[in-house]
Amino acid sequence: MSATGQPARWRFWVAIAALFLVLLWLLNDILLPFVVGIVVAYFLDPIVTRLQRLGLSRTWATTGVTIVAVLIAIGVAMAILPPLFGQFQSLILNLPDYTVKLASHVLPLIDPLRERFDLPPLSLQELQSEVAQRAGQVLTFLGAVAGQVAQRGIALVNLLGLLFLTPVVTFYLLRDWERLLAAIDDALPRDHADTIRHLARESNDAIAGYVRGQALVCISLGAMYAIGLSVVGLQFGLVIGLIAGAISFIPFVGTFVGAVMALGMALVQFPPEWMGVVKVAVVFILGQMLEGNVLSPKLVGDRVGxxxxxxxxxxxxxxxxxxxxxxxxxxxxxxxxxxxxxxxxxxxxxxxxxxxxxxx
Structure with missing residues (x-):
């Protein structure tokens, strides 16, 4: 292509990108089931491809994988969501009392620093009142959000679409995944096709190696923390463990945040029986060792991070x-x-x- 044609080509692709972003912005309220379907299909495609190599047709492999994935999702939701919501609600309601109990253990340790820097004393009653006010604001906010969701037709459609449309989108994307990739490849500009394919392969390696692997790490750690904390008898161990696992894709942050929450809850619940606090600490030490020595090397490895x-x-x-x-x-x-x-x-x-x- 001549040099005079290059600016026109750049204007064309910039216009396409701008149009895509505008459509994404305008259709944002109804995109959730489709985006979730794409994400799930991307994660499940290697399983379908492996079943194909074993002799199944693409359609039958997709059908089997989709049905199993839906059943697993329903089973996990029914097993986890009711106790999770119950623990979360109880945690919010009892947060003022727990905060005061934790402060009663911590304040004697920081009183020398407070006196050294001439800081005003902290009243436990004022702290309890402040936390109770914040907890009430959280419950009010959640109630308002629930009310808006119930009143907004788009939000309700999105929720129903997420439940019923996502499996359908996932099925069709999985079944036609190879044809979709072939169609995209056929639409590439010919003089840059090799470069785009190279970048696409590197991008896929980055996503498959890091995102897929890190997702499995988060799921594994979340399950381990939730089960471990529940076994040692920590109140709200399920909530804290799942939170720690969910943010473990940021190195050390998930373990640190989860450990702080769990140890804080343990200091409220267990003393003067300090062995319970030790058990909670051991759960997170084992989790960090498992992540660093087994999960991350095996599931993420030395791929692009x-x-x-x-x-x-x-x-x-x-x-x-x-x-x-x-x-x-x-x-x-x-x-x-x-x-x-x-x-x-x-x-x-x-x-x-x-x-x-x-x-x-």
Whole structure:
């Protein structure tokens, strides 16, 4: 293509990208079932492909995998959600009392620092009142959100779509996955097709290696923490364990936040029987050892990773721009952008803009 055609091509692709972002913004309220279906299909595609290699047709393999995935999702939801909601509600309601009990253990330790820096004394009654007010605000907020969800037709449609439409979307995407990829490949501009395929393979390696692997790490750690904390008798162990597992994709953050929450709850519940606090600490020590020596090396390995700060920025940016849909696609998009940026940096270092007039 001539040099005069290059600006026109760039304008065309910029216009396509802008149109895509505008449509994503306008249709954000109804995209959730489709985005979840795409994410689930991407995660399940390797299983369907393996079943194909064993002799099953793509349709039968997709049908079997979809049915099993739906049954597992229903079983897990029925087993976890009722006690999870019950523990969360009880935690919010009892948070003021727990905070005062925890403060009564911690204040004697920090009183020397308070006196040294001449800080005003902390009243347990004022602390309890403040926490009770905040807990009431949380319950009021959750009630308002529930009321808005019940009143908004789009939100109700989204919820129903998530429950009933997502399995259908997942099935059709899984069944036609290879044809969709072939159609996309056929639409690539011919003179840049090889470069785009190379970047797509690297992006897939980044997503498959990091996102899939890290998701399995989070699920494994969440299950271990939830079960372990419940076994040692910690109140709200299920909630705390699942929270710790869910944010474990940020290295050390999930374990640290979960350990702080669990140890704080243990200090409220167990003393003067300190063995319970020790057991809670052992659960998180074992979890950290399991993650560092078994889970991460086996499931994530030395594949392309993402910096924790970049992950947090992507999640906040995606959530701010597109809500929950943006949160779902934030990390995969961050992985793709990382691959593209590394490619552009490589091109830049090979160009005259970087080398200047210096000889190669």
């Amino acid at each position: 993402l910096h924790p700060v970049w992950i947090m920025f992507a999640l906040l940016a995606g959530g701010s721009l597109f809500g929950f849909v943006g949160v779902l696609v934030a990390v995969p998009i961050a992985a793709v952008l990382g691959v593209v940026v590394r490619y552009l940096l490589g091109r830049y270092r090979d160009s005259d803009l970087y080398r200047g007039d210096e000889p190669v």
